[in-house]
Amino acid sequence: KAGVTQTPRYLIKTRGQQVTLSCSPISGHRSVSWYQQTPGQGLQFLFEYFSETQRNKGNFPGRFSGRQFSNSRSEMNVSTLELGDSALYLCASSFEPFSGNTIYFGEGSWLTVV
């Protein structure tokens, strides 16, 4: 079956702009979580959605937001971009909210802020 699909794969934005990243989970998976990966901070949890509701949120400013649609697809948005937002943004999906079960990651969206 198709894996987790993230779009776009690469993008370059200017400071102050906003960006929207998309994630299509594995068919049948209802839980989607987002992570930010940087060389300095590693992989950090952003938020998790299940059945269109945010279940959990990491320690990120309000400029980072997300949503999930009825078909389980998810988007995350970053407003007023800063240079430090340059990172690999990873989406992961699972059938149910994470409970020690397997989550499947997409290949990520590389965001560069200049």
Place this chain on the structure above:
Amino acid sequence: TQLLEQSPQFLSIQEGENLTVYCNSSSVFSSLQWYRQEPGEGPVLLVTVVTGGEVKKLKRLTFQFGDARKDSSLHITAAQPGDTGLYLCAGAWGTDKLIFGTGTRLQVFP
């Protein structure tokens, strides 16, 4: 705040050597997972350990969960170039979010 420390941060070895990667925390986890991430890809789950003292083997990889469920180790026997990648441990508390470790970047030379 980084709750999971991995060591070493970087490891560069020759094919055929053995190695161990450590994942340590002051927190108790309900479960701990190990992932491998290759360049340009997302992390891929290798194993989940749940019980304190648990040992799991995956071919040449041996994973151990500490008795107190605060630490874990990954041992690779006779490393191969295909083992090259970023190894990440991740700890979970029940159904809450997954916290990833700082990562160990392994390079195996032929």
